[in-house]
Amino acid sequence: VAEHFSIPRAARDRILETAGALFYQHGFHAVGIDTIVAASGVAKMTLYRHFPSKDDLIGACVERAHQEFWAWLNRAVEGVEEPRRRLLAIFEAVAALATSSHCLGCTFQAVAVEFPEPEHPGHRVAVAHKQAIVDELRTLAAAAGLQAPDALAQQLLLLMDGVWVAARMFGPHHPASPARQAPRAAEALIAAAATAG
Amino acid sequence: VAEHFSIPRAARDRILETAGALFYQHGFHAVGIDTIVAASGVAKMTLYRHFPSKDDLIGACVERAHQEFWAWLNRAVEGVEEPRRRLLAIFEAVAALATSSHCLGCTFQAVAVEFPEPEHPGHRVAVAHKQAIVDELRTLAAAAGLQAPDALAQQLLLLMDGVWVAARMFGPHHPASPARQAPRAAEALIAAAATAG
Amino acid sequence: VAEHFSIPRAARDRILETAGALFYQHGFHAVGIDTIVAASGVAKMTLYRHFPSKDDLIGACVERAHQEFWAWLNRAVEGVEEPRRRLLAIFEAVAALATSSHCLGCTFQAVAVEFPEPEHPGHRVAVAHKQAIVDELRTLAAAAGLQAPDALAQQLLLLMDGVWVAARMFGPHHPASPARQAPRAAEALIAAAATAG
Amino acid sequence: VAEHFSIPRAARDRILETAGALFYQHGFHAVGIDTIVAASGVAKMTLYRHFPSKDDLIGACVERAHQEFWAWLNRAVEGVEEPRRRLLAIFEAVAALATSSHCLGCTFQAVAVEFPEPEHPGHRVAVAHKQAIVDELRTLAAAAGLQAPDALAQQLLLLMDGVWVAARMFGPHHPASPARQAPRAAEALIAAAATAG
DNA sequence: ACATACGGGACGCCCCGTTTAT
DNA sequence: ATAAACGGGGCGTCCCGTATGT
Numbered sequence: 001v002a003e004h005f006s007i008p009r010a011a012r013d014r015i016l017e018t019a020g021a022l023f024y025q026h027g028f029h030a031v032g033i034d035t036i037v038a039a040s041g042v043a044k045m046t047l048y049r050h051f052p053s054k055d056d057l058i059g060a061c062v063e064r065a066h067q068e069f070w071a072w073l074n075r076a077v078e079g080v081e082e083p084r085r086r087l088l089a090i091f092e093a094v095a096a097l098a099t100s101s102h103c104l105g106c107t108f109q110a111v112a113v114e115f116p117e118p119e120h121p122g123h124r125v126a127v128a129h130k131q132a133i134v135d136e137l138r139t140l141a142a143a144a145g146l147q148a149p150d151a152l153a154q155q156l157l158l159l160m161d162g163v164w165v166a167a168r169m170f171g172p173h174h175p176a177s178p179a180r181q182a183p184r185a186a187e188a189l190i191a192a193a194a195t196a197g
Numbered sequence: 198v199a200e201h202f203s204i205p206r207a208a209r210d211r212i213l214e215t216a217g218a219l220f221y222q223h224g225f226h227a228v229g230i231d232t233i234v235a236a237s238g239v240a241k242m243t244l245y246r247h248f249p250s251k252d253d254l255i256g257a258c259v260e261r262a263h264q265e266f267w268a269w270l271n272r273a274v275e276g277v278e279e280p281r282r283r284l285l286a287i288f289e290a291v292a293a294l295a296t297s298s299h300c301l302g303c304t305f306q307a308v309a310v311e312f313p314e315p316e317h318p319g320h321r322v323a324v325a326h327k328q329a330i331v332d333e334l335r336t337l338a339a340a341a342g343l344q345a346p347d348a349l350a351q352q353l354l355l356l357m358d359g360v361w362v363a364a365r366m367f368g369p370h371h372p373a374s375p376a377r378q379a380p381r382a383a384e385a386l387i388a389a390a391a392t393a394g
Numbered sequence: 395v396a397e398h399f400s401i402p403r404a405a406r407d408r409i410l411e412t413a414g415a416l417f418y419q420h421g422f423h424a425v426g427i428d429t430i431v432a433a434s435g436v437a438k439m440t441l442y443r444h445f446p447s448k449d450d451l452i453g454a455c456v457e458r459a460h461q462e463f464w465a466w467l468n469r470a471v472e473g474v475e476e477p478r479r480r481l482l483a484i485f486e487a488v489a490a491l492a493t494s495s496h497c498l499g500c501t502f503q504a505v506a507v508e509f510p511e512p513e514h515p516g517h518r519v520a521v522a523h524k525q526a527i528v529d530e531l532r533t534l535a536a537a538a539g540l541q542a543p544d545a546l547a548q549q550l551l552l553l554m555d556g557v558w559v560a561a562r563m564f565g566p567h568h569p570a571s572p573a574r575q576a577p578r579a580a581e582a583l584i585a586a587a588a589t590a591g
Numbered sequence: 592v593a594e595h596f597s598i599p600r601a602a603r604d605r606i607l608e609t610a611g612a613l614f615y616q617h618g619f620h621a622v623g624i625d626t627i628v629a630a631s632g633v634a635k636m637t638l639y640r641h642f643p644s645k646d647d648l649i650g651a652c653v654e655r656a657h658q659e660f661w662a663w664l665n666r667a668v669e670g671v672e673e674p675r676r677r678l679l680a681i682f683e684a685v686a687a688l689a690t691s692s693h694c695l696g697c698t699f700q701a702v703a704v705e706f707p708e709p710e711h712p713g714h715r716v717a718v719a720h721k722q723a724i725v726d727e728l729r730t731l732a733a734a735a736g737l738q739a740p741d742a743l744a745q746q747l748l749l750l751m752d753g754v755w756v757a758a759r760m761f762g763p764h765h766p767a768s769p770a771r772q773a774p775r776a777a778e779a780l781i782a783a784a785a786t787a788g
Numbered sequence: 789a790c791a792t793a794c795g796g797g798a799c800g801c802c803c804c805g806t807t808t809a810t
Numbered sequence: 811a812t813a814a815a816c817g818g819g820g821c822g823t824c825c826c827g828t829a830t831g832t
Binding site: 635 | 803804805806807809
């Protein structure tokens with residue numbers, strides 16, 4: 001009885017995982033449904049029963065990436081509770097990830113590039129993701145007692161997206177990737193917000 | 198007189214302009230050769246005589262965008278000769294462009310996203326473009342007598358790419374786009390480099 | 395019951411029939427794949443799954459015409475068992491067909507004209523077809539006890555091909571098509587072979 | 592001065608000769624204007640000044656072939672003045688030509704195959720050519736005092752066209768081409784017409 | 789659930805016959 | 811006479827989403 005419900009779940013997850021990896025590596029347009037079907041070992045009809053269209057599959061993949069990102073970030077800064085130090089820890093983690101060998105850039109930027117229409121499921125999730133990032137940064141900035149936490153959060157978002165772009169552009173093997181400058185830059189922006197008057 | 202109607206602008210230029218606009222609006226994969234041919238009023242064979250493949254056309258479009266960007270930037274900061282003020286002027290111009298109504302993001306980021314392979318003509322030009330940006334920023338930082346001009350230039354590049362991402366993500370109609378924070382953030386980073394030691 | 399509407403005739407057959415008719419009417423070079431696809435109501439990929447190339451499709455069409463020709467001929471001279479009378483019956487049937495309103499000539503001649511290279515699939519089948527005709531004529535000539543059945547068969551083949559050429563050249567509406575002379579000419583050749591020695 | 596008028600004439604002939612040879616070897620559809628231009632060493636505009644379209648060029652080529660055929664035939668049966676013997680000589684010449692190594696078939700049949708529409712310039716000339724053949728045969732048959740010269744001429748035309756088809760189908764290297772049977776078959780048909788009553 | 793096929797459409801690259809500019 | 815341009819078409823491939831047949 002149980003497998004009647006649990007096995008489809010596994011199929012859906014396998015599709016999401018496989019498709020997400022392929023999309024991330026090669027791009028959304030470059031990966032076709034047939035490739036995903038072959039790589040995930042499911043039938044085409046199974047895929048289309050779970051995701052009515054490729055766009056919906058993309059949306060689900062990006063949504064899943066959104067959740068995984070937060071899980072990763074929370075894990076990465078776990079234990080750092082003091083707000084200002086947590087802000088810095090975030091940028092240290094981001095810089096480390098962006099210069100790690102398996103990072104190819106930001107999938108939310110990618111989906112927004114490949115599907116410029118704001119109504120696209122993937123684009124929608126990407127915007128929400130960036131909004132969530134800036135919200136979190138603002139919350140931390142406010143908790144740290146910094147001036148103009150909203151403006152600071154936006155400045156830090158610019159920095160973070162610049163890091164992902166650098167990862168995309170220069171790759172992980174670049175000798176002196178600009179991404180490594182992220183923690184120092186964040187520190188400077190935070191310090192400026194601390195002494196602002 | 199004659200050229201007003203009998204001498205069509207060189208076909209190659211018409212193709213580049215039309216293709217560049219279409220690619221920028223809808224993406225590189227989303228725009229087909231036939232669309233470009235139809236929109237530019239050119240024969241398919243004419244296009245393929247000038248550009249052996251779509252990838253080459255993309256490369257040429259991005260190269261053209263690279264040149265146009267520099268022309269725009271030089272015009273935008275014309276007359277501001279003092280290095281530190283010129284750095285700030287650059288970020289004011291970038292923020293203004295990024296929040297203008299016809300800006301959809303950075304085509305160099307886009308081509309790097311849609312063609313992750315570093316050997317792709319478009320990707321190659323995009324990387325060179327970003328390198329040129331950071332070189333210019335470093336030159337200005339050094340001329341301004343700032344500390345660690347190389348690190349500062351990389352930090353400012355992060356900022357600038359973050360601005361383009363914000364333009365892509367939130368569009369020009371967003372009430373409070375993070376892109377507007379670019380000049381203040383750049384000022385903070387420059388100030389930090391000025392007082393470092 | 396169901397097959398009346400839900401089971402479409404095998405796509406391969408529909409393609410062969412449609413393509414055969416179009417090729418016959420307009421020529422092999424003059425009919426493009428897209429036209430065949432549109433006329434047969436089939437997807438292009440379906441066509442290319444059944445026939446790897448246009449040349450292969452042409453070969454299959456000519457092969458099918460070969461089979462249909464024999465089926466027609468056997469039906470046309472059905473019941474005429476005596477060899478010499480059967481030979482005459484063949485030429486009466488051929489002359490009748492060649493002067494009928496829907497005859498445009500011989501598709502085997504046509505494919506040999508449009509694809510002069512002997513290795514072409516269509517050309518190959520055409521040669522085999524003509525060889526089969528002359529073989530059948532020789533067999534009948536020998537069974538009729540005629541002299542030099544091989545030579546007679548070749549003479550009759552010349553006659554038959556001349557009939558198809560006349561059909562092609564003058565069309566079915568010509569008042570006095572040379573094709574009508576085929577039975578009398580065949581009779582004369584057969585009579586000459588009967589009295590030779 | 593002279594070359595202003597004589598050189599264009601030479602160009603026209605060179606085009607006709609080159610195009611005729613190419614068309615004959617590879618077919619009318621298979622040979623493009625560019626190929627003819629390159630092979631004949633004239634400018635494209637020169638070609639289009641002499642022949643308004645490819646169809647017209649084809650018509651002119653076939654017309655030229657028509658004249659060359661008659662020149663060849665008259666030369667081949669030169670000196671044979673007695674009508675019945677001349678008829679036989681015609682078929683001996685035709686059989687010899689059809690089995691010679693450079694004969695690829697009948698260009699008039701070919702143009703009728705590749706352009707089935709009777710209004711096509713090439714098709715028109717081809718029909719006229721065949722009509723001229725049958726007229727000549729009828730004239731000779733009548734001069735020879737044979738019965739029903741019209742019917743005999745048509746029978747002989749069938750035979751002759753069968754010879755060209757055999758040449759096309761089996762090529763010049765076939766060990767026992769049916770084309771070689773033409774003289775004997777013609778003799779039989781003529782003999783039958785001589786003894787008819 | 790797998791595998792195979794299908795319809796429809798777009799795409800990439802190429803060639804053709806024809807005209808215009810240089 | 812060279813060379814480019816032009817609209818149109820051709821072939822072969824791919825993709826998405828659906829429909830069968832086990």
